[in-house]
Amino acid sequence: MERIEIFKQAELFRSLDDETLRLLSERAIEKRLERNEILFLADDEAKGLYLIAEGAVRAFRTGHDGREQIIHIERAVATIAELPVFDDGKYPSTVAAEEPTLLYFLDKNEMRRRCFEHPQIALSAAALFARRLRGCAELVEMLTLREVSQRLARYLFEQAQETGEPDGNGAIRFKQNLTHNQLAARIGTVREVVTRSFYRLQNQRLIETRNKDVLIYDLQALAAYFD
Amino acid sequence: MERIEIFKQAELFRSLDDETLRLLSERAIEKRLERNEILFLADDEAKGLYLIAEGAVRAFRTGHDGREQIIHIERAVATIAELPVFDDGKYPSTVAAEEPTLLYFLDKNEMRRRCFEHPQIALSAAALFARRLRGCAELVEMLTLREVSQRLARYLFEQAQETGEPDGNGAIRFKQNLTHNQLAARIGTVREVVTRSFYRLQNQRLIETRNKDVLIYDLQALAAYFD
DNA sequence: TCCGAACGGTGACAAAAGTCACGATTCATC
């Protein structure tokens, strides 16, 4: 696929005309990451933003013990590390690849110039940031005001809505592909507690797990559990 | 003071010309809040944004038990609830006054029109959101990866930097005006644990509290404690 | 198909956080 076609799919660039897109995409520098390879570290000097053309990345913070807390995940086609373009600060979190990933790097000064020429970029960025802020506020609430099994319930609820398939008698089924470690990094805990939280939800008859499948009997009941 | 002079001080409007500012400020609807009065609730239908002309507000989320977690505080002159202007969603958190507060309300549709006429607003908004996102990511890290006394240490550290005065022999002193309950809502815990965390820090010889005063012997040591 | 690494389950335990009750102190205001 043409670079320009990829760029057009990113929320940040959706509103741009082909000519500008071509300019942008021609200057972009390609970069490939393997699974778990780190793109940059939190507080690194920020040189620009990245467009994710294939694959997915996670943005996270690390504690002393090395425990990770994921802030958000972005998958192709999307951008990451846009903040420094607008406030000239450092990278706000560490970013690593969730899977083999193809990225295009865009210099922040060039991006800034494009923003003045094409204010729609700033509007898109504002909308993008707005969504992120919502997610982040939600995350804060979950982390500090709910307990782990509620956070897990919420995660499963969202997965069910995104990828769930009806399973006869009103239940919903979906594949749970993350390891307990990955799950833990998302909901703010550790592996063992994830295991035990799954049991809690099973004992409450809210879910059933078989292999990598999760079966949710009643979405409403699950929502009621965490909300 | 003239409304327009106040508006000009808000980051969001700083780049606007006087004529536009006049238009905006003339349409704004005044609103006064007493201490702890609620402006709107999280998930309320968003009608527009507010400019804080005097006073300060807190944006927070509430748990079932009524416990509050503050996401951020904004004090005059600043804006709040700008998100819905850019992504048309609901209010992302509950907002209440920290002290008697004077606000000006601006309709979101009008704001949106102004954004198209004056793209600098979108750029300012992007910069503003960028700063908020940094704060929020930081908050997530603190809440989930550090323990309470570290979070308290960090809060005191920041206060020391903002309002601290040197106190002879290299120490720094400042007034701690918040109640333990308010403090708890900021650092994500409850009153009693705040009390005990203060003791921890004292026992570690990192701080000394006398009345409402906090004395920090060594800022670096305090920073090392939480970082 | 075999092997080593990654992953998941589990018990025992430690530590942190939260809850409750109650009394002492401080504060705001009359």
Next chain:
DNA sequence: GATGAATCGTGACTTTTGTCACCGTTCGGA
């Protein structure tokens, strides 16, 4: 200065979370 409300200190306790060790299972390449 008196007084009621808000705030703070504190001990005893429960719950949740995190840690550690260990073992069986699964998975992904050679």
